[in-house]
Amino acid sequence: MCDSLLMGVPTITMAGDTFASRRGVSHLRNVGLDDWIAATLADYVANAASLTSDLPRLAALRASTRQRLKTSPLWDAKKYVRRLEEAFRSMWEQWCESVPPA
Numbered sequence: 001m002c003d004s005l006l007m008g009v010p011t012i013t014m015a016g017d018t019f020a021s022r023r024g025v026s027h028l029r030n031v032g033l034d035d036w037i038a039a040t041l042a043d044y045v046a047n048a049a050s051l052t053s054d055l056p057r058l059a060a061l062r063a064s065t066r067q068r069l070k071t072s073p074l075w076d077a078k079k080y081v082r083r084l085e086e087a088f089r090s091m092w093e094q095w096c097e098s099v100p101p102a
Helices: 002-006 019-030 041-053 055-070 077-098
Strands: none
Touching (some): 041 055
16 A cells, blocks of 8 residues: 555555555555545445545645655654564563563
8 A cells, every 4th residue: 555655546445354454544544544444335435436536636635645655654764663672672571571580
């Protein structure tokens, strides 16, 4: 999905239980496109019909989506790595505290 957002082409997604649907929801929320997320199949169809029929809106969105992505948390690699390191450190500390002394 990030590839399509980088090219200015958002993709409607339906929230669900699969990794792909959760990832799609996360990506769209991170770039401020919550209205491209459907909760049900009926919402998906309605969103697709509504969002794709407004050509001026699509053109404006296509022109702004790349910048939205580049200024989103998805594009902040340094912050992502810092948080990942913090998570690893926290997991290590919890593990160390759980190991009984020898």
